[in-house]
Amino acid sequence: KQEVTQIPAALSVPEGENLVLNCSFTDSAIYNLQWFRQDPGKGLTSLLLIQSSQREQTSGRLNASLDKSSGRSTLYIAASQPGDSATYLCAVNRQAGTALIFGKGTTLSVSS
Amino acid sequence: SQTIHQWPATLVQPVGSPLSLECTVEGTSNPNLYWYRQAAGRGLQLLFYSVGIGQISSEVPQNLSASRPQDRQFILSSKKLLLSDSGFYLCAWSVLGDQQFFGPGTRLTVL
Numbered sequence: 001k002q003e004v005t006q007i008p009a010a011l012s013v014p015e016g017e018n019l020v021l022n023c024s025f026t027d028s029a030i031y032n033l034q035w036f037r038q039d040p041g042k043g044l045t046s047l048l049l050i051q052s053s054q055r056e057q058t059s060g061r062l063n064a065s066l067d068k069s070s071g072r073s074t075l076y077i078a079a080s081q082p083g084d085s086a087t088y089l090c091a092v093n094r095q096a097g098t099a100l101i102f103g104k105g106t107t108l109s110v111s112s
Numbered sequence: 113s114q115t116i117h118q119w120p121a122t123l124v125q126p127v128g129s130p131l132s133l134e135c136t137v138e139g140t141s142n143p144n145l146y147w148y149r150q151a152a153g154r155g156l157q158l159l160f161y162s163v164g165i166g167q168i169s170s171e172v173p174q175n176l177s178a179s180r181p182q183d184r185q186f187i188l189s190s191k192k193l194l195l196s197d198s199g200f201y202l203c204a205w206s207v208l209g210d211q212q213f214f215g216p217g218t219r220l221t222v223l
Binding site for chain 1: 118144146148154155156157158161163171202204206208210211212213214215216217219
């Protein structure tokens with residue numbers, strides 16, 4: 001059974017810091033991995049999608065890497081801003097169109 | 113562009129009452145549709161998914177059901193709510209089984 005773990009559960013940093021959020025999964029047979037952002041009381045915003053054949057994806061200040069063989073992904077946020085404060089969720093699925101298995105998220109707080 | 117709607121945004125219901133949550137998607141055809149639940153202190157869990165009209169797969173046995181009467185409409189229902197049904201319900205869509213996009217969610221409180 002696939003399990004997704006995100007470390008740390010919470011993180012507080014001052015504005016301007018570069019930071020890394022970690023995600024690990026127990027079964028390396030994944031189809032793709034997605035990183036999401038969730039603001040309090042809101043739905044999920046998709047940040048990055050990495051297909052199993054890819055090593056990384058970049059969008060603006062965000063960079064996500066995938067090491068499928070070791071069951072790990074990292075989300076790198078450069079030059080953090082207070083607006084980056086949110087919960088970041090990692091999710092994987094086994095096949096196209098099947099359920100996403102989510103981690104419990106990392107809650108990020110960026111202070112000005 | 114594609115958009116996804118959910119309603120109501122919030123709902124407070126007594127135990128034993130029925131439930132109907134609706135999700136609609138615009139700007140795409142034949143999407144895969146999903147219902148997830150996010151309960152306090154727990155991660156997101158898939159409840160149902162659908163690959164086409166009338167085709168529903170259930171991931172977790174419970175007193176909830178889902179229906180897909182139209183291509184871009186997905187409904188989550190219950191005949192009698194339980195306290196444990198409280199949570200944040202999220203609808204999502206994808207095309208060709210790729211990236212999933214989520215709606216704004218419905219906050220359900222069962223008293």
